Amino acid sequence: MSKDTDDTFELYDLRVEVIVPQGDQRRILCGASEGDYFELKGEMINLPDGQGFSMYSLAAVLPLLAAKQRCRERNDWMWTDTIIACPDPNCPTKLKISRTGIRMFSHGETTVVPLEALLEPEA
Secondary structure, rough: OOOOOOOEEEEEEEEEEOOOOOOHHHHHOOOOOOOOEEEEEEOOOOOOOOOOOHHHHHHHHHHHHHHHHHHHHHOHEEEEEEEEEEOOOOOOOOOEEEEEEEEEEHHHHHHHOOHHHOOOOOO
């Protein structure tokens, strides 16, 4: 496929895991257990069978995930900053975002808007 007709792009797969800083003995308040996680593959969030994830914890990390999937610049803070605080200031947990793989997508399979639309002036 030539560069002009290649409509592929890559996204990182992500894993978001609950961690507790070493030595922190405070009670976990968000309903999680250390090691709980979810994975993001493309646009799909996957949780292990029988495991939940606090909607407040999810809300804290959700705005960062699309950027984490796309970050390519190693000097960008999105590349290096991987630990997100629990939204409850009294909860010791943190959410660690890790890249676990990379997968290829096709523009034409993810939207009905053609790539050529970028070349057309807006009305």
